[in-house]
Amino acid sequence: MLLPFVFHLANAQGLTSGFYNLSCPSAENLVKTMTEKFVAHAPNFAPSLLRLHFHDCFVRGCDASVLLNSTSNNTAEKDASPNLTLRGFQIIDAIKSALEKQCPGVVSCADILALVARDAVTAIGGPTWPVLTGRRDGNKSLDKDALTGLPRTDMNITQLKEKFASVGLSVKDLAVLSGGHTIGVSHCRSFGARLYNFNGTNDTDPSLHPSYVANLKKQCLPADLTSIVEMDPGSFRTFDTHYYSVVSKREGMFTSDGALLTDSTTSAYVQAQVSPQSSTFLTDFGQSMMNMGKIGVLTGTSGTIRKQCAIIN
Structure with missing residues (x-):
């Protein structure tokens, strides 16, 4: 793992605070203002x-490759099966268009993301956190x-x-970034096998709490591909520590959520975040991002x- 880690660190040295201060002084404020307007109108886009x-970042690095359209001779990332439920491309396009009017050819799509x-x-x-730019x-x-x-x-x-x-992130980063599941929803098809055919057994994942299984089965019938379910039940619109409380009770929606309880480091992090008063999650999330x-x-x-x-120049 050493070589990829060194590679990621070396490239990251080119990022700075306020990269566009001279070339496009209004860039970051424009992005912030437009993002706030879009999210205020449709909070589910957050x-x-x-x-x-x-x-974007986990595939070829944070280079906005996830935004590129497929062509007649190439199927792009956005059309791979894990990315078919991605949304918000039109928001990125709108912000990019506004930036191009103010500062043509200056602000990268990767920095916009x-x-x-x-x-x-x-x-x-x-939470908020400093975003270094220059990608x-x-x-x-x-x-x-x-x-x-x-x-x-x-x-x-x-x-x-x-x-x-493999991308230079720590076990703590894994536990912290998993907390992003505190907001949003998922389709039943993303976790249905845990309810009805775990590991090909035609049975339920035994690591899930029985009452949570019963609740999910009410929302997701067998072979249901279209229904959506809150990832952090009761708190899916609020960015808070509730996700860790859910996971600690074996009510994490995904196998990857429940997996956090099977490692001493990630399990200890989950348990430490359950109490909002002592949680460090909101600060940690910014650092891991x-x-x-x-x-x-x-x-x-x-x-x-x-x-x-969406298009190569």
């Missing part, structure tokens, strides 16, 4: 915008990279730790600045 940044993720979380009352955009996007690069919700703790370590935002970035003369986020 988790979607956070997820876009996450899905990082800024929007932070501003969307803050807009719904979540440039990649010109390559392959569906197969998304299939192999993204952490999956059906992964066990060993697989998750390996996936995070900063760590994630440095993965495999293109800076300096690497990459490009796309004129449109």
